[in-house]
Amino acid sequence: xxxxxxKQLYQLELYNQQVNKxxxxxxKIELMRLEVLKSIESMDELKNSKELLVxxxxxxxxxxxxxxxxxxxxxxxxxxxxxxxxxxxxxxxKKYAExxxxxxxxxxxxxxxxxxxIKKLQNDLESKAQMMEQQPSQGNLTN
Numbered sequence: 001x002x003x004x005x006x007k008q009l010y011q012l013e014l015y016n017q018q019v020n021k022x023x024x025x026x027x028k029i030e031l032m033r034l035e036v037l038k039s040i041e042s043m044d045e046l047k048n049s050k051e052l053l054v055x056x057x058x059x060x061x062x063x064x065x066x067x068x069x070x071x072x073x074x075x076x077x078x079x080x081x082x083x084x085x086x087x088x089x090x091x092x093x094k095k096y097a098e099x100x101x102x103x104x105x106x107x108x109x110x111x112x113x114x115x116x117x118i119k120k121l122q123n124d125l126e127s128k129a130q131m132m133e134q135q136p137s138q139g140n141l142t143n
């Protein structure tokens with residue numbers, strides 16, 4: 001029985017590590033989604049005001065005026081950038097935000113399922129621990 005308990009304790013540790021990694025991944029996805037939504041908001045605000053703050057690094061910004069807010073340059077991967085219309089970029093970002101949202105939902109479901117397995121395993125271990133505690137006391141009553 002001790003080997004079985006050891007095995008279950010090891011599984012419990014693995015499941016807890018898995019939940020921690022999933023929660024870290026969930027946090028990253030949530031941050032990415034919020035960044036995308038903020039970018040969409042910023043692009044929409046360009047219609048009303050051509051002025052924006054440009055980060056210079058180290059917490060320093062400079063005010064700048066947008067010359068052409070109808071075109072936006074976006075990264076296409078591997079240090080490649082393309083120019084797209086603002087409406088195309090907003091549409092792409094909304095689609096990406098939806099994909100991130102779907103990923104969040106799937107991760108939350110996976111976390112929930114794993115937590116259910118953890119609880120079941122913990123309950124099983126507690127039952128075994130109680131049985132082990134009762135066994136020596138029963139042995140003492142017969143002596």
